[in-house]
Amino acid sequence: GEDVEQSLFLSVREGDSSVINCTYTDSSSTYLYWYKQEPGAGLQLLTYIFSNMDMKQDQRLTVLLNKKDKHLSLRIADTQTGDSAIYFCAESRNDYKLSFGAGTTVTVRA
Amino acid sequence: NAGVTQTPKFRVLKTGQSMTLLCAQDMNHEYMYWYRQDPGMGLRLIHYSVGEGTTAKGEVPDGYNVSRLKKQNFLLGLESAAPSQTSVYFCASTASSGSLYEQYFGPGTRLTVT
Numbered sequence: 001g002e003d004v005e006q007s008l009f010l011s012v013r014e015g016d017s018s019v020i021n022c023t024y025t026d027s028s029s030t031y032l033y034w035y036k037q038e039p040g041a042g043l044q045l046l047t048y049i050f051s052n053m054d055m056k057q058d059q060r061l062t063v064l065l066n067k068k069d070k071h072l073s074l075r076i077a078d079t080q081t082g083d084s085a086i087y088f089c090a091e092s093r094n095d096y097k098l099s100f101g102a103g104t105t106v107t108v109r110a
Numbered sequence: 111n112a113g114v115t116q117t118p119k120f121r122v123l124k125t126g127q128s129m130t131l132l133c134a135q136d137m138n139h140e141y142m143y144w145y146r147q148d149p150g151m152g153l154r155l156i157h158y159s160v161g162e163g164t165t166a167k168g169e170v171p172d173g174y175n176v177s178r179l180k181k182q183n184f185l186l187g188l189e190s191a192a193p194s195q196t197s198v199y200f201c202a203s204t205a206s207s208g209s210l211y212e213q214y215f216g217p218g219t220r221l222t223v224t
Contacts, residue, residue: 008150031210042114042200042215043153088152092211096141096160096204097168102152 004101006089011107018076020104022089025070029091032065033098034074037086046087047074076106084108112136116201116216123191123223131186131219133201140206142184143168143213144176146197153200159184160206191223 006022024032030051035043049056049063049072056063062075076083089101114135123129133142140161145153155168159178173195175187184203188195198220202213 004152033212040217042202042217043213044215045212048210048212096206096211097143097155097158098211098213100153102150 003099004089004091006101006104008102009105009107011109012079014079014081014108014110016079018074018079018083018106018108020074020076020087020089020106022072022074022101023070024072024089024091024099026091026099027067027070031092032063032072033088033090033092034061034063035088035090035100037088037103039085043088079106079108081108081110114201114203114214114216116199116219118219119217120220121222123188123221125192125223127191128187128189129191129221130188131199131201131221133184133186133203133216134182135184135201135203135214136182137203137205137214138181139203139214140181141204142178143202143204144174144184144186145200145202146170146195147200147218148197156186156199191221193223195221196223197221 003025012018033048034046036046037043060077064073086103088103090098143158144156157176162181201216204213
């Protein structure tokens with residue numbers, strides 16, 4: 001995952017917003033993804049954004065994409081205890097492979 | 111529809127022993143992948159397959175071999191396990207149509223090599 005970088009930890013109070021940031025290097029990426037991994041489980045696709053979009057909103061989730069700076073962020077509104085997980089940013093190219101970041105562990109405290 | 115399944119869920123090996131991890135998917139996906147997950151390093155691609163009978167090296171292939179004899183199965187082999195291969199191994203698959211490469215992951219295999 002050296003092409004995709006993200007901070008490793010985030011602690012947030014229940015009810016607040018969480019913002020997870022990611023930078024990527026491949027400007028030819030078609031889609032950028034956010035995957036969620038709950039304890040003891042595999043990864044599940046949380047949301048994604050097409051590379052020609054700036055923003056995508058899906059209920060409590062907002063994805064922002066800044067192509068110029070190669071920066072991707074995921075905002076979770078009204079963070080709940082069930083949002084505690086590891087969140088992975090990933091980029092895809094045209095070869096059916098994904099490149100993942102190291103993952104951000106989000107801890108929600110009461 | 112079970113999705114992606116992996117066996118075994120846990121395994122402890124001694125250095126030098128061999129084992130095979132099995133991945134199966136029932137979604138008729140063409141592409142399958144093996145990753146390892148280590149703390150602070152995210153997921154790293156070991157090997158992948160773009161169809162039955164084909165395999166290719168990923169980012170960290172050394173010490174591993176794979177086979178895709180049937181479309182629904184992707185096997186990962188360790189011929190002579192080393193402590194550096196202690197990790198959690200994930201299998202994933204994706205369809206070959208479209209450009210949205212949503213990968214479906216199995217629950218993982220936790221391997222410890224002593």
